[in-house]
Amino acid sequence: MKAVIIKKHGGPDVLSYEQVPDPVSQKGHVLVKVNYCAVNHLDIWVRNGILGKSVIFPHILGCDICGTVLEGFGGFKKGDKIVVYPAVDTSIPRVSFGIIGGFGKYKGGYAEIISVPMKNIIKKPIWLSDKEAAAINVSYLTAWNMLEKSRCKKGDTILIWGANSGVGSAAILLAKAKGLKIIAVTSDKNKTILAKKLGADFIVDRSTKDVTLEVLRLTNQVGVDAVIDHVGAKTWPVSLEVLKVKGRMVSCGTTTGGEALVNIRSFYSKEAQIIGAYLGSKSQLVSLHKFMKLKKIRPVIDSVFDLKDAKDAHKKMEESNQFGKILLQVSN
Ligand SMILES: NC(=O)c1ccc[n+]([C@@H]2O[C@H](COP(=O)([O-])OP(=O)(O)OC[C@H]3O[C@@H](n4cnc5c(N)ncnc54)[C@H](OP(=O)(O)O)[C@@H]3O)[C@@H](O)[C@H]2O)c1
CATH class of the missing domain: 3.90.180.10 (Medium-chain alcohol dehydrogenases, catalytic domain)
Incomplete structure (x- = not known):
């Protein structure tokens, strides 16, 4: 062969x-x-x-x-x-x-x-x-697993890094279908247009904006319910910073490295959680197929x-x- x-x-x-x-x-x-x-x-x-x-x-x-x-x-x-x-x-x-x-x-x-x-x-x-x-x-199975682990409910706000990535684009489509409010991060104009088309409610172009300041502005300084972080070392400090009280950061990847410097005091004082996600189970893949069919997601x-x-x-x-x-x- x-x-x-x-x-x-x-x-x-x-x-x-x-x-x-x-x-x-x-x-x-x-x-x-x-x-x-x-x-x-x-x-x-x-x-x-x-x-x-x-x-x-x-x-x-x-x-x-x-x-x-x-x-x-x-x-x-x-x-x-x-x-x-x-x-x-x-x-x-x-x-x-x-x-x-x-x-x-x-x-x-x-x-x-x-x-x-x-x-x-x-x-x-x-x-x-x-x-x-x-x-x-x-990508879709991992994003599905991450969204389940984020425990977000309809109307909650979620930050999704790397809108153009396999995991990021999947997370936007699935989060939209679950009724979440999405803040997506991009790095240029074209990715921003496409992320908006996919259903992101707000986009932060990290090439022109400070992600922490912008997410806090968009949430009236409250922060987000959850973050989908597949980027790793470079984004963990921001992901933890923008979580609201009792917020959840779900992590699955280390594209920018596996060792991050984070503000532990800020993390524990809002009783936040860091949750790992590795792919997802076979039964989650079957549920994902059903969900995508029901919501007509391609x-x-x-x-x-x-x-x-x-x-x-x-x-x-x-x-x-x-x-x-x-x-x-x-x-x-
Ligand atoms: N745990 C699991 O089961 C599992 C499953 C699937 C994937 N993963 C991991 O998840 C990650 C993403 O996978 P993928 O296949 O979706 O990758 P991909 O399509 O190659 O995407 C990489 C993404 O990283 C973003 N990025 C790179 N540097 C960045 C930075 N400094 N700040 C913010 N964003 C940055 C890029 O966004 P820009 O274009 O804006 O730079 C791009 O969206 C990989 O690390 C992969 O190994 C893990």
């Missing part, structure tokens, strides 16, 4: 489109023909490498998959369209699970065929195209690249030059 593999960690140039052996059937697993695989920031972390985390080279990235089962099993027959729930068992202590195509032993979806545990297979919702179905399993897709052009897709994401999900078309 054709696949994009990495033989070492590094920049986009380590992504190599090659002929590789097909995966073989294993007990409890099923072979899936990959139709689309979305690009996620995790792919960049794994491609670059993180100290203390390992993969077995050659490795195949990609955790966000819509495909076709090549063998029947359980309630599935050969040819059924499916999506892959990306979490897999891990033996790493104090980590909830591993992720397909992430660090660990599972090869991912930048390949024509993938072997995944049968228990990770979910029927593709028929009302979503293959492209749309591949865009949901990571994922925001920025662009589709051919699998062989995965390098360009990575470059686009690293330049934050997208609005919504970037996808790889693997087969038709």
Whole structure:
């Protein structure tokens, strides 16, 4: 089969489109023909490498998959369209699970065929195209989990960083459908226009405005009920500062680094909470599909690249030059 593999960690140039052996059937697993695989920031972390985390080279990235089962099993027959729930068992202590195509032993979806545990297979919702179905399993599931963990109710105010990102754009769409008041952060005029179109009530362009001052102004100095923070070190201090009394910051990412300097006194004196979110459960993915159908939400897709052009897709994401999900078309 054709696949994009990495033989070492590094920049986009380590992504190599090659002929590789097909995966073989294993007990409890099923072979899936990959139709689309979305690009996620995790792919960049794994491609670059993180100290203390390992993969077995050659490795195949990609955790966000819509495909076709090549063998029947359980309630599935050969040819059924499916999506892959990306979490897999891990033996790493104090980590909830591993992720397909992430660090660990599972090869991912930048390949024509993938072997995944049968228990990770979910029927593709028929009302979503293959492209749309591949865009949901990571960013949308994580945003959904974060919104649930934020415990926001209709009418509450939420701050969402990085409106153009996979997680940020998903959070805006889902938060809007839940009736929340959204303050979204962007970094240029075009992203501001698109964030407004998605449904953000207020936008703060961080390239021209101080986010803390602006959020406090917009909330009459009260602060927000919750923050969706996927950016990490650079945004944590602001995220905690703009929380109202008993506010919740939900964190899922470290795009700008994993060690932040925060004001602990301000944090405890308003009895705020920091909550971690890691992907979401398989049952949350099924509930998310139902919610999106009910509310007629379709994922925001920025662009589709051919699998062989995965390098360009990575470059686009690293330049934050997208609005919504970037996808790889693997087969038709
Ligand atoms: N825990 C989980 O299960 C989970 C699941 C999915 C994703 N994640 C993590 O969540 C993060 C986002 O993932 P993604 O795939 O959505 O990434 P992405 O599409 O590449 O988005 C990156 C975002 O970071 C923003 N950003 C970068 N520097 C910033 C700064 N200094 N201040 C404010 N915003 C900044 C960018 O906004 P601008 O364009 O405005 O700079 C952009 O919106 C990644 O770290 C990823 O690993 C975690």
